[in-house]
Amino acid sequence: MHLCIVRLSSIGDVCHVTMMVQVLRKRHPHVKVTWIIGRVEYQLLKHLTGIDFIVFNKSEGLRGYIKLRRQLQHYMFDVLLHMQVSLRANIVARLVKAQRRIGFDSARAKEGHQWVVTEQVASQVEPHVLDGFFSFYQQLMHLPPPIDRLYCDFRIPVMVADRGRTWL
Numbered sequence: 001m002h003l004c005i006v007r008l009s010s011i012g013d014v015c016h017v018t019m020m021v022q023v024l025r026k027r028h029p030h031v032k033v034t035w036i037i038g039r040v041e042y043q044l045l046k047h048l049t050g051i052d053f054i055v056f057n058k059s060e061g062l063r064g065y066i067k068l069r070r071q072l073q074h075y076m077f078d079v080l081l082h083m084q085v086s087l088r089a090n091i092v093a094r095l096v097k098a099q100r101r102i103g104f105d106s107a108r109a110k111e112g113h114q115w116v117v118t119e120q121v122a123s124q125v126e127p128h129v130l131d132g133f134f135s136f137y138q139q140l141m142h143l144p145p146p147i148d149r150l151y152c153d154f155r156i157p158v159m160v161a162d163r164g165r166t167w168l
Contacts, residue, residue, distance in 0.1 A: 001031045004077040006093045007084050008038040020133045025050050069095050081136045090116045
């Protein structure tokens with residue numbers, strides 16, 4: 001299975017998605033993961049193993065979308081996990097060719113999100129952000145709720161040269 005994730009921005013949310021991806025990779029090592037991610041967020045996650053990143057630079061405007069379209073033209077994914085509800089992310093998701101297109105439920109979908117996906121995760125009442133992202137894993141693997149997220153092994157590798165470095 002070749003999986004594409006669209007989660008471009010928001011460092012906190014990107015970290016939560018990372019937990020879900022690490023559980024997915026640990027339980028299903030045969031799944032190939034390609035993640036379309038923002039430039040800043042990529043700097044945090046670029047040393048993660050087992051994930052191919054495609055960096056989208058929103059500051060390039062229309063040129064960024066054209067460049068991304070060229071990068072994606074030879075990809076055909078089995079599944080798209082569209083894990084962001086913003087107009088920018090919806091445009092990016094439209095550029096992804098995938099057989100299954102999983103997105104948020106109608107209560108959380110906005111800015112045309114529901115028109116970009118073919119499946120929606122189950123609605124949740126007051127979910128923690130991590131539970132919301134793990135609902136994608138449940139939908140992907142056809143697992144009944146609740147998903148046991150106690151097995152999350154959240155690690156972001158930091159190179160020795162970067163330890164103690166100030167990023168701001």
